[in-house]
Amino acid sequence: MGKNVLIAGLGLIGGSLALAVKKEHPEAVITGFDVNERVMKTALALDVIDISAPTLSDGAKDADLIIIAAPIRQTVAIIHDLAALPLKEGAIITDAGSTKKTVCEAAEALKERPVTFIGGHPMAGSHKSGVEASRVRLFENAYYIFTPSRSEHERTMIRLQNWLKGTKARFIRLDPDTHDFFAGTISHFPHIVAAGLVHQLKEEGQKEPVLNDLAAGGFRDITRIASASPVMWRDILLSNKEVLLAIIDQWQKKMHQVRSMIEEGNEDALHSFFQTAKHTRDALPVRKKGAIPSFYDLFVDVPDHPGVISDVTGLLAKDRISITNIRILETREDITGVLRLSFRAEEDQLKAKSLLRENLYDAYEAP
């Protein structure tokens, strides 16, 4: 199977995949390449990679496995670069991009080469980006979608899944179009809505600055993902254009319906709108990880007075919720402080959040 792995793009996803590959294959030599030299230095310092490659070509020529984990536009550019470079016979090339049609079409450029390209998309991530945010367990229990283009890729799929076993993800296959439709519905369009809500707050917040302070639990929950990388999301939207245009049209119709329900004072229709949403949301399968962030931190706004930390820790201790770390992050206008509490498990994080909220603390997952 060889042991040389190249990761091209050492951000959240490239770094996390590097850690997961190394965990299951300690004999592997993980080479990293990133256009940003500082990122490569950080990846080396954090032991995310074993060595760095001065150029893509240096890293690619002896690689048995190449994982491209850059934003989509750059992923396409890297695939075209690889198509013109010396590559090892039998090498597997995959990517981690959030859309698959554009990437798989670009990979046709590799079809005359003695390598196999299989598109990939680990369906877990975070609003945090960069190698510093990498986590070996980021993909645990999440779906990891592959889009093999030919049935003769079967044996290579098994080799690729063996390389990625350390992710502990659930591997599934889809064709690129179906993938992009699914991802558009459950990931890409929700990001547009989250960013749209933040824009709305920004515009109103300029007139009424107090609005920014009032934006509490609900607003923070629904907009966490708006803190993600703008470059990454620009590329995702542009490479899933048709799907997103159709979903936006559908959404506009839905919003017109809600508008009419409010305008007409249609109590039954509004009740049914929320009832259906509640039933559907409540029935979503609970997964330990996946679309849910894998950082078990909780941020709590606390009044700045002595004893407040023991108030908070005492409250959690009563319910046997254990904290692995606690830090005071900042003091705003000398009135309010922010505590960052870290938990070992998501279950503890969620229990702590509801307990603190019941006790009137403002507790939220992202600062």
Ligand SMILES: NC(=O)c1ccc[n+]([C@@H]2O[C@H](COP(=O)([O-])OP(=O)(O)OC[C@H]3O[C@@H](n4cnc5c(N)ncnc54)[C@H](O)[C@@H]3O)[C@@H](O)[C@H]2O)c1
């Ligand atoms: N962040 C998520 O939640 C998530 C989840 C699943 C998949 N993805 C996909 O994974 C890919 C990477 O996302 P990320 O969150 O790790 O982004 P990131 O911003 O954390 O990292 C991207 C890295 O790629 C590097 N890069 C850019 N162009 C490059 C090039 N030509 N050659 C080498 N390196 C280059 C950047 O310098 C950066 O370090 C994207 O395609 C994204 O769509 C992201």
Ligand SMILES: O=C(O)C(=O)C[C@]1(C(=O)O)C=C[C@@H](O)C=C1
């Ligand atoms: O959890 C988050 O912050 C994410 O945005 C992760 C998320 C998602 O939308 O679920 C984002 C992009 C990916 O391609 C896959 C996962």
